[in-house]
Amino acid sequence: MASIQKNISSSYTMRKSKSQNFFSRHIGRVILYLLLIFGAALALLPFYWMISTSLMTLGETINRKWLPAVPQLVNYVNAWKEADFAKYFINSVIITFTTIAGIMTTSTLAGYAFGRIKFFGRDVLFAILLSTMMIPESITLLPNLMLIRGNIFPLPGGSWMNTLQGLTVPFMANAFSIFLLRQFFSQIPSELWDAARIDGSGHFRFLLQIVLPISKAPLMTVLLFAFTGSWNAFAWPLLVTTRNTWRPIMVGLWTFVSEAGPETHLLMAGAVISLLPILVVYFITQKQFTEGIATTGLKG
């Protein structure tokens, strides 16, 4: 019924506007598409420039051409092998997976506790947790650097400079992920928990066997945020890696900027390598990705 009404009203407006201003409507539409295409071109232009430069010879990057005569795939081989991008890339993969494992563990446990268990001081602790979202990195970098060096109190295993734990442990928990999962976990009907409890299940088993399997969407969002956050990290790894043992790809790319000098084709090949994993994940999970950001963005 309602849909019929809608159809009638929309066909009414269409007919009205068609008879009134057929041409202006079409011109308006063309302008809209032109605007969109112009915007899309601006959004894509840097990517085009990056990829085309990455396939050029050194000469072609200097006497600027729009396209390389012959695509120089060898640039990628050179960047991968000689400019250490292979090492940086593998470092980044290990760092990212370690951080993700940490974030998923801490935030599912804490999100579950805040969402489903009544305990003493819960609201106060949650408020403290939320307030940490406002803390800017500028204020934490220096004290954390001193912490990692072992300047403030001794750490297990001495200084954590240039180590995997130094790069990952500080990022293994964040308020945002906990908040996101808590919101979802707290909406799970309590009948499920009652049933599980009658079957003799505790919180931990309930979390593992019931809650996690039905929470794929929010877990995926947390995972995507953790992945991009860790892969894109820059300021902290710049401080913590003085040698290239554990240097991640973003810092490697940055150091290559100063070392590469005029070799922009290799630099751009490195840039393409550095964003490939993110782009692959983005294209696979596109819908989830955008909607995750839209909904979480709106909730704040």
Place this chain on the structure above:
Amino acid sequence: MTATSLKTSSGKYSSKRRMLKENLTAYLFIFPAFLVIGVFGLFPIGYSIYMSLYQWRVRQGDFIGLKNYSDILGDGTGLLIFLLGFGLLILAYFLWNSAFKNGSMLAKSGKLIAAIILISAGIVISLGWKQMIAGGDEDFLNSMIVTVFYALGSVPLQLALALILAYILFQNIRGKELFRMIFFLPYVTPVVTTAVVFRIIFSPRETSLANILIGKLGIEPLKWLFEPKTVTELLFGLKDLNGLLSGPSLALITIILFGVWTFVGYNTVIFLAGLGGISKEIYEAAEIDGANSWDLFRYVTVPLLSPITFYLFLISFIGTFKAFNHIYVMKVPNAQKTVVTASVHIFQKFYTENNFSAAATEAIILFLIILGLTFAQNKILGERVFYG
């Protein structure tokens, strides 16, 4: 008897024990997260405050109280005058608002008073600022101005573009999903990578993409990221303007362009979600009343989106105060201090100058400003949600 009473007493006993067990489980569950956040998120704030009270260059020195703060902000009178000016600004805002709510006669005089207060607030603020610069750390205070330039340059522009794009995409557009994906791409790609690419695109070479493009418009090649001169100087040869009047340098404008390019897509996606929340009936009702598409945009879409616009505005504004990575990557020595925002300044203070106490003090000041902005965000968002 006793089957039931036994049951209840054991139930009571077990419920108490269960309470204890629940509490223990919960604390066990939140412990790992709170350990990490406590050590690497909360502890640094306390430690920064502690450091800011000492002389501290790599190693801890003497306790010097608030001297670090007065070294940066001046002796306090400047700051007081500056804050007084800010108070006047807020007063003017409230007067202006209440003037709109009241009747016509009151409204006019209220607006007049508000305007006078606004002008005097401007004078007081600039007086206080001059006093602060005279007594405090000019470099840090200038980095604040650079930060404000960056925020005012990028946020309104990116929001306006995003609103337009979202509005267009919300019409029945073919390939809507594809366009949304393309606009979102710059936001998704790692910021260090794209900043490195922008360094190449906006390099001062004659054959850089930016110079090729403006060359097609008949403009001489520019130095872009390497240009410390302000736009007013480049265009009109005005040299002696200083402070807020001179405007951002071309290098900073290039960074602003990068910010706009990166964040338009994000804001578009949020606006699109907001547009989806406006009911179709309102549009249909307005159309039947004879509204054209501009009317629909101006009198239906914009007001109904205003809560989201406010939210995005303040989130982005706070974001520009936190921004570090791309500015640090696109910063070249030739641009001098015109691209050094507050967060970059703080980083350099301890990373290259080893002046730990100054860095800690400046970080606390920046943190307080961000806290103030967040507070304002909550306050304004609480009040100014406009429904039709």
